[in-house]
Amino acid sequence: MSNFIVSEKPIRIDRGEGAHLYAEDGTEYLDFGASYACTPLGHAHPAVVEAASNQLGELFYVQASYPHAARDELHEKLAALAPGDVDYTWLCNSGTEANEAALKFARSATGRSKIIATTQGFHGRTMGSLSATWKDKYKKPFEPLVGDVEFVPYGDTEALAEAVDDETAAVILEPLQGEGGINPASGEYLRVVREHTEESGAAMILDEIQTGLGRTGTMWVAERHDVVPDMLTTAKGLANGLPLGATLCREWITEDPGPHGSTFSGGPVISAAANATLDELVESDLPAHAHEMGSYLREELEAALGDSVRDVRGSGLMVGIEVKRGANRALRDLAIDHQVLALPAGRTVVRLLPPLVIEEAHVDRAVDALAEVLT
Numbered sequence: 328m329s330n331f332i333v334s335e336k337p338i339r340i341d342r343g344e345g346a347h348l349y350a351e352d353g354t355e356y357l358d359f360g361a362s363y364a365c366t367p368l369g370h371a372h373p374a375v376v377e378a379a380s381n382q383l384g385e386l387f388y389v390q391a392s393y394p395h396a397a398r399d400e401l402h403e404k405l406a407a408l409a410p411g412d413v414d415y416t417w418l419c420n421s422g423t424e425a426n427e428a429a430l431k432f433a434r435s436a437t438g439r440s441k442i443i444a445t446t447q448g449f450h451g452r453t454m455g456s457l458s459a460t461w462k463d464k465y466k467k468p469f470e471p472l473v474g475d476v477e478f479v480p481y482g483d484t485e486a487l488a489e490a491v492d493d494e495t496a497a498v499i500l501e502p503l504q505g506e507g508g509i510n511p512a513s514g515e516y517l518r519v520v521r522e523h524t525e526e527s528g529a530a531m532i533l534d535e536i537q538t539g540l541g542r543t544g545t546m547w548v549a550e551r552h553d554v555v556p557d558m559l560t561t562a563k564g565l566a567n568g569l570p571l572g573a574t575l576c577r578e579w580i581t582e583d584p585g586p587h588g589s590t591f592s593g594g595p596v597i598s599a600a601a602n603a604t605l606d607e608l609v610e611s612d613l614p615a616h617a618h619e620m621g622s623y624l625r626e627e628l629e630a631a632l633g634d635s636v637r638d639v640r641g642s643g644l645m646v647g648i649e650v651k652r653g654a655n656r657a658l659r660d661l662a663i664d665h666q667v668l669a670l671p672a673g674r675t676v677v678r679l680l681p682p683l684v685i686e687e688a689h690v691d692r693a694v695d696a697l698a699e700v701l702t
Contacts, residue, residue, distance in 0.1 A: 338662065346682050348668065356659040358661070358672040359693050364505075364645070366538050367564035368607055369594035369682040375567045378603035379596050388594045391418070397598035404605045405573060407619045410547055410554030412601070415581045417574040418593030422536035424452025428587055429558045432576065433530040435585030443490050443498045443529075445481040447507030448498060450534055458636065459499050461507065482512055484519040493531040497558075502548035505537040509647025514552035514654055521554050530557040535574070537645070540557035540564050541608050541683055542620030542644035565657050566601040599680045612685040617643040624679070624690045631698040637675075646679040647672055650701060657700050665696035675676035675689025677701075 341351045346369050348356045356518065368375060375621040382397060389395055398418070406414045417428050419650035430697065434440055439699055444450070444459040451457060457465060458472040466472060491498060504510040517533075524531040538548045540561060543552045549559060559579055571593070576584075587637040591597075608614070620641040628639045628648065637649040650657060654671045662669045662675075672678035677697070681689065 330530060343368040346685050350609065353632045354666060355373045356668050357692055359679050360668050361680050361682050362568070363670065364542055364563045366568045367542065367603060367613065367683045368567045369684045371544055372567060372607065374603045377599040378446065379569070382599035384595045386595045390590065391410060391592035395595050397595045397602060398593045401593060401601050405481060405575060408546055408605065409559060409575045409691040410549045411557050413559055413575045413577050415576040415578065419572045419589050420570045420591050421572045423456045423558040423562065424451045425536065425574045426456040426534060426588065427453050427698060428574045429532045429560050430459065430497065430499065431587055431639050432558065432574065432580050432584045433532065436497045436580045436583050437528060437530065439494055439496040440475045441494045441496055442476045443495055444476055444478050445500045446478055447489055447510060448501055449506035454684050462627045469601050482516050484516055487520060488523050491523040491527050491529060493527055495527055497530040497532050498524055498533040499534060502535045503538045503543060503642060506672055507677070508676045509645065509678060511640065511642060517536055517552050517554045532556060532558045532560065532648065534560050536560055538563045541614030541617050542643055544621060544644050545614050558560045565589050566597050566602065567604040569597050569600045570599045571601055572622045619686055620644060621646065621691060623687060627690060629699065632701055633695050635702040644681055644683055648677040648678060648697070649699070660700045663697055665699065667693050667696045
């Protein structure tokens with residue numbers, strides 16, 4: 328029986344370990360997609376398994392209005408890791424919910440309604456986040472969406488400066504676009520966004536749902552460019568595969584956030600898994616490892632692919648290969664013929680988001696397979 332709406336792959340996954348997934352027939356696959364960056368520590372990481380299992384034996388769930396040690400610890404860890412004075416955390420279940428909360432908080436805190444988003448941006452599939460998402464293919468069937476959203480060209484400082492005014496509640500953008508094609512923003516552009524939002528009293532929201540938690544070579548892209556947003560959203564790998572999102576906020580946002588709520592706001596089991604994930608990211612310095620392996624990956628890809636592709640770009644272990652023909656066929660051949668799993672980012676970009684624990688041998692295998700498929 329097929330799932331409703333979900334597009335099923337022709338590989339039935341049975342289990343995972345480290346950087347590998349195993350099909351029901353025993354075939355081993357090198358996971359260079361990490362289910363859209365959701366497993367930064369790889370599959371079945373012992374520390375996460377132990378933390379979640381121990382918590383399952385004590386308490387599955389209690390609503391967020393009751394304090395709980397695992398949830399409190401997670402709030403403290405996120406505050407310590409966040410850039411600057413982004414010290415307050417709202418927990419939810421996914422990236423789109425984290426962005427939905429950020430947009431609501433911005434409107435409530437500023438008393439304004441206009442949201443500025445960027446071309447090629449992707450922020451989620453719930454109605455508010457979807458309104459700030461660029462591509463019509465995601466939006467058209469569900470219109471009319473939440474109104475008063477204006478799009479500006481990604482990376483265009485002049486257009487951004489012209490759009491932000493005293494009616495703007497927030498500017499939301501990804502510092503490195505994922506679904507839009509692995510497009511990085513410059514530090515100058517991010518600083519211009521920060522300057523104009525501060526001057527106008529609007530909130531700057533950085534969507535680091537895919538870029539955060541060490542993936543691009545630092546814990547957050549924001550810290551690499553010395554930019555402190557008013558809100559930073561994160562999800563994906565936060566609990567190494569268990570569903571968790573977070574909206575990190577500066578204090579002025581929390582003074583009037585509005586009556587937002589969520590039933591499953593950082594349950595004990597999810598929080599325990601997230602605490603173990605964050606501990607491992609920090610203790611093993613996986614952001615630095617992602618930087619090292621990402622540099623090696625891009626160098627090897629450029630050498631192996633040459634002029635066969637249009638571009639190799641990205642940061643850390645968030646890499647896009649812009650191909651000359653459609654990406655989907657390349658991804659199919661990569662999986663079926665070479666047992667390497669990757670992702671699309673639009674129609675012409677192969678997206679690589681491997682677990683942050685990969686080593687050179689994993690990179691070499693993936694590059695060899697990509698060279699065969701793309702050349």
